Amino acid sequence: MSYPKQSYVPMPVAITPQAAVAATPIDEALINAIRMSNDDLCKEILLKDKEILLRKGWNNLTPLHQACLSGQINIVLLFIENGADPNSLNSFEETPLHYACRRGVVSVVHYMIKNGADPYLVDKKGRNCMHFAALNGSVSMLHYLQSFTDLNLETPDITGKNILHISVEMWHYPALCYLAKHNRVDPSLQDLTGVTPLHIAVEKGFADFIWTLLRAGGCELLKICNQKGDSPLDIARKTNTTAHQNLFKAISQYANCSGPPSGPIYTWLFLLTFSFFYATVVFLSSMYMHGYGGHFTFVMFSILLYISRSQTHRIAHICRWPNPAFVGLFVGGIMHCAIAQFGYLFPALWPCPFAILCTTVLAGIAIFLLIFLIFGDPGIDRKAMYCETFQRPMSMLDLAEGRVPETQFCPYTEQIHDYNSKYCKLCENPVINLDHHCLFLNNCIAGNNHKHFILLLLAVMCLQISFVYNSFRFMGLMKNDLHNLGLGDPFTPYLIYYYKANPWIIFLTILCFFSFLWEGLLVYTQLSGVMKGTTTYRELKKMNRGQTPLSRKRMLLNLFEFFIRPTNPAIPRKLVA
Known part of the structure; x- marks a missing residue:
């Protein structure tokens, strides 16, 4: 199995010993320059040999794969301008764009797509850019791909898992909230073994994930069985830990309910x-x-x-x-x-x-x-940041083109907020000039x-x-x-x-x-x-x-x-x- 965090290792090529002595240090120097985010050193190496960008190393990784994984927009731009192939495949048919989506830097992905990178290619496991973005849990990347490509959020890989399965497996709660919001992904979808995202959440004991899935898909999710005949309730009951036994008591009261569960108001x-x-x-x-x-x-x-x-x-x-x-x-x-x-x-x-x-x-x-x-x-911040230059609120396109840092994108409201705005997870609202959340008032103290x-x-x-x-x-x-x-x-x-x-x-x-x-x-x-x-x-x-x-x-x-x-x-x- 391939992991995007693998480092690039140069692979020897059939050339003369004299050329090999001269070429190998250049390869290693380029990879080290990428790791150190040294733009100037990368330029010096490319001036000596641009063909190095087409050379493949271990698992057929190219320097562009490594640059995309580093998330350095300047180095990615430099490599593509000097002839690097944005659709080059490694041994697992993963492209540099897949690695860029896994890294989660929207500006890098946006630039690569504009310069010929194909967002619809899949690797040997049937994973597209959406799956790689879900592996990282980047909501900004998922939102960008949904907004500017025709990729389907519910597309499964060869095991039948969609990005909602992956988000739960990787414990990415903001990504789960994004996908469950507006029913972007159906929580009842099963993989080839009949497992739903709720099966995974119950098995791992993620209480907040379980509640979010039940609120999105209804209590009927508790009755869906996998190929072994186990429902999420059965998994919680059979798992012999204190946490799972408490979890079973909490969710069993919703077993005979329909629709989204109501909270414990009493x-x-x-x-x-x-x-x-x-x-x-x-x-x-x-x-x-x-x-x-x-x-x-x-x-x-x-x-x-x-x-x-x-x-x-x-x-x-x-x-x-x-x-x-x-x-x-x-x-x-x-x-x-x-x-x-x-x-x-x-x-x-x-x-x-x-x-x-x-x-x-x-x-x-x-x-x-x-x-x-x-x-x-x-002081709830209900509006997106306003751009004086274009006389409009900031959007995902502004983030992709580098006019605003990705840290200003709120994964819960899906908006680009002001620099003095902070999202409170207890109030579930972005507030301006947050001082603190006061437990004795059950409200934020802000502007x-x-x-x-x-x-x-x-x-x-x-x-x-x-x-x-x-x-x-x-x-x-x-x-x-x-x-x-x-x-x-x-x-x-x-x-x-x-x-x-x-x-x-x-x-x-x-x-x-x-x-x-x-x-x-x-x-x-x-x-x-x-x-x-x-x-x-x-x-x-x-x-x-x-x-x-x-x-x-x-x-x-x-x-x-x-x-x-x-x-x-x-x-x-x-x-x-």
Whole structure:
């Protein structure tokens, strides 16, 4: 079997010993120049002997095969201009274009097709350019071949496998999503042994692949059997691993369903509301524990903390939905503090109209910001990058002709996006000026809501200060009442009594205190990034290396402009080709 990663090895030819001594170093030097991406050295070698481009080495590989595999457009262009054959076959009937598709550089493939490379040739295994692109998992290459050639995405090789089979086998999830989108490839197609892509995904235990295939082809895929009579369910049941047994339990519930499966909505709602109702039950139960209420609450909240720390950013289901447990924890804590503040502390501290008014205004602002941050648009980039030169959005042709780098092509939206746009796999949207994805809001923090995020943190911090202050005021009133009852003068006994008799308030006070410290650190980090003109994402990716440090005046101006500029999700995207 041939692999495109094989290196070119010169093959001796029947020439005189003197000529062989002179020719062999040139061959080796050319291959080394290709590996080092040295254009100038390649030109020097070709000036001495252009016939070297027609010479074949091990497995009949030509220098153009090696150049295409390297993905260097300048070297490929040089070789073709000097007479290299773009349709030369190696021992496995693979062409340089096949290798270029495997490498995944669209500009190289585009240039070769323009200069005579035949995209419809197949190798001995029946694989065309689409199959080689699928081996690499390059969505940009698959999209280019679909857009500019008449190649059929469902064409099988001699084993009956199409590019969807290959994408699953090679674990290329973006390619799978691309092919499953709009039913570009039928997921129910079988190879010569009756195997579907779902059989492969179940055998390998790829949960996210399985869910994508089921959403594209319906639950009927679970009933398709291969030549051995095994369905995907049978494979999961017979494979003796813990992961496959869990997988069998997850997909067996869809065995009798038809159409695309529905997600675990009840699990999602449970995770969302668990923290609030758990804390409610704990606090209500502690009221009937008499002197043990504080100990009971401490143990139960330790369990809640352990459960929260064990949560991941996605739920434990093959659908891999974003986990709402963190949203429930954050919102549930705010709701409990609000109920305790307005329903317990303020009535006990009355009269305090000014404190109630200020807290009500802050709470209203916080609720508005919270709703906006959870349900609002963080700055989704719905348009392709705009080219000023041609007065139109950028397309795949611009990428193929080198007017925009391939890194700007998004394999999920199939568009060329702006340089400051980043695709979030949790939100499944490209967003502009991404700072981070906030698990506690289940939304991205980006160009359209970044300042709202910081304002929410500041508003919540003010509410937490208010809660802690009013809690200590309430504690002072209780101290006086207990002192009048003759229960002691030192402060410590009152604190212990407070802990035992009112665990609801004492634990919410502790929660507000530590949350205030964490949010203060987060605000400091966010404002530091704003003043430096960067984001958390750029800092983590170390994209600001080598930049000149800003002056203090410029940093203050950045902070001022950040808060006064209008919120506009439609940030203009311009590029001059």
